[in-house]
Amino acid sequence: xxxxxxxxxxxxxxxxxxxxxxxxxxxxxxxxxxxxxxxxxxxxxxxxxxxxxxxxxxxxxxxxxxxxxxxxxxxxxxxxxxxxxxxxxxxxxxxxxxxxxxxxxxxxxxxxxxxxxxxxxxxxxxxxxxxxxxxxxxxxxxxxxxxxxxxxx
Amino acid sequence: xxxxxxxxxxxxxxxxxxxxxxxxxxxxxxxxxxxxxxxxxxxxxxxxxxxxxxxxxxxxxxxxxxxxxxxxxxxxxxxxxxxxxxxxxxxxxxxxxxxxxxxxxxxxxxxxxxxxxxxxxxxxxxxxxxxxxxxxxxxxxxxxxxxxxxxxxxxxxxxxxxxxxxxxxxxxxxxxxxxxxxxxxxxxx
Numbered sequence: 001x002x003x004x005x006x007x008x009x010x011x012x013x014x015x016x017x018x019x020x021x022x023x024x025x026x027x028x029x030x031x032x033x034x035x036x037x038x039x040x041x042x043x044x045x046x047x048x049x050x051x052x053x054x055x056x057x058x059x060x061x062x063x064x065x066x067x068x069x070x071x072x073x074x075x076x077x078x079x080x081x082x083x084x085x086x087x088x089x090x091x092x093x094x095x096x097x098x099x100x101x102x103x104x105x106x107x108x109x110x111x112x113x114x115x116x117x118x119x120x121x122x123x124x125x126x127x128x129x130x131x132x133x134x135x136x137x138x139x140x141x142x143x144x145x146x147x148x149x150x151x152x153x
Numbered sequence: 154x155x156x157x158x159x160x161x162x163x164x165x166x167x168x169x170x171x172x173x174x175x176x177x178x179x180x181x182x183x184x185x186x187x188x189x190x191x192x193x194x195x196x197x198x199x200x201x202x203x204x205x206x207x208x209x210x211x212x213x214x215x216x217x218x219x220x221x222x223x224x225x226x227x228x229x230x231x232x233x234x235x236x237x238x239x240x241x242x243x244x245x246x247x248x249x250x251x252x253x254x255x256x257x258x259x260x261x262x263x264x265x266x267x268x269x270x271x272x273x274x275x276x277x278x279x280x281x282x283x284x285x286x287x288x289x290x291x292x293x294x295x296x297x298x299x300x301x302x303x304x305x306x307x308x309x310x311x312x313x314x315x316x317x318x319x320x321x322x323x324x325x326x327x328x329x330x331x332x333x334x335x336x337x338x339x340x341x342x
Contacts, residue, residue, distance in 0.1 A: 010335070011328045015302075042338055043303050045277050046284040050304050054190045057199060 005032045014039065173226050174217040181210050184227060187305060188234050194300040195238045197285065205237045212237075224314050231305075231315040235297055242293050280338065287337035291330050298323050299330040 005013065009022050013036055018026075026033050112120075173180055188209050192202035212233050213220075220229055288296050297316060301307045309327075313320045 007332060008328075011331045014331050014335075015324070015327055039335060039338065042280045042284060043334075045280050047304050049281045050190055050194045053199070054186055054193055057189070057203075058186055 004029060005036075010036070014043075172222075174220065177214055177217070180213075180226060184230050185210070187227065188230055190304060191231060191234055191300055192238065194288070194304045195296055196241065197289070201241070205234070205241060208237055209234045228311055228314045231301070232317070235316055238297065239293060283338045284334060287334040290337065291333060292326075294318070295326045295330040295333070298326045299334070302327055 005022065005025055009018075009025075010032075012018055013022050013026065026036055185206060189202055189206045192205050192209075193199055196202050196205070209230060213230055220226075224232075288299065291299060294316070298312050298318075301312045301315065302309075307315075309320050309323050312318075312323045312327075316323065318326070
C-alpha cells in the first residue's frame with residue numbers, strides 16, 4: 001500500500017468531499033500537500049482566466065453602447081442593402097431618366113426657324129376667324145363674305 | 154400573506170423566483186456574465202458563446218411563462234445554456250473542434266492573470282493552456298459538470314438540477330473529469 005493519497009482520495013479532496021483521514025494525511029504529508037495545492041492553484045488560474053476574459057468582453061460591450069451602429073442594433077446588412085437598392089430604384093433612376101427627356105425636347109431639328117415663325121404669325125394675323133372655323137367658312141363664297149360689314153382684318 | 158407592505162413584497166419575491174421575470178432586462182444584466190462564462194469555458198469560442206448567450210436569453214424570454222419557480226432563475230437559465238451547448242456540440246461537432254483548436258493558439262495567450270508578476274506569466278499561461286487542452290478531451294457531460302463546478306463554483310446539487318442528472322452521476326462525471334485533467338496537467342509539469 002502506498003503512503004500517499006490514492007487517485008480516488010485525491011479526487012475526493014479536490015471535490016471538497018474529503019473525510020478526516022484524507023485531511024489528516026494532507027496535513028502530514030508534504031508531497032501530497034504540494035500536489036494538492038498545485039492542482040488547486042492550476043484550477044483557480046483557469047477559473048480566473050475565464051472570468052477575466054468574460055469581464056473584459058462585457059466591459060468592452062458596455063463601452064460600445066455609446067457608439068451606435070445599425071449592426072449593433074440588430075439590423076441585418078441585407079436589409080440595409082435592400083433599402084439602398086429601393087432608394088436607387090425610386091429616386092436615382094427616375095432622376096437620370098428625366099434628365100434624358102429634356103435633351104430629346106431640345107433636339108435642334110424640332111426648333112422652328114425664325115422665318116417659319118414669322119410666316120405662322122402672319123397667317124394668324126390675316127386670319128378673320130378662329131382656325132377651327134376656317135373649313136366651314138371656306139364653303140361660303142368669297143364675295144359674300146367680303147362684302148359683309150363688320151369684317152375685321 | 155402580507156403583500157401590502159414592502160417586507161411582504163420582498164418576501165413574495167424571494168418565495169417566488171418567477172416574479173424576477175417581471176423585469177427581464179434586469180435578469181439579463183444580472184445573469185448574462187454567468188451564462189457567458191459557462192458557454193465560453195464550455196465551447197472555447199467567444200463569438201459562439203456570445204451567440205448562444207443571446208439564444209439562451211431569447212429562449213428564456215419565450216418560455217418565461219412556463220417557469221414555475223421550482224428552482225432559482227440562475228439554475229433555470231443554466232439548464233437552458235447546458236441544452237444549448239449539448240445541441241451545438243452535437244450538431245457541429247467537427248466545426249466546433251476545428252474552431253476550438255484555432256481559438257487556443259490565438260486567444261489563450263491573453264488569458265493569463267494580469268495581476269501576477271511578469272516572471273510568473275509564462276508558467277500561468279502554460280497551466281491555463283494545459284487545463285484548456287484537457288477540457289477539450291473531456292466528454293460533453295464531463296466538461297459541463299467540470300465547468301459548473303470549477304468555473305462557476307456550483308455545488309453538486311445545483312449541477313444536478315441544471316443538467317438533469319442525478320447527484321451521484323454528477324459526482325462520477327466530476328471525478329472522471331478531475332482525473333483526466335490532473336493527468337493532462339501533470340504531463341505538462
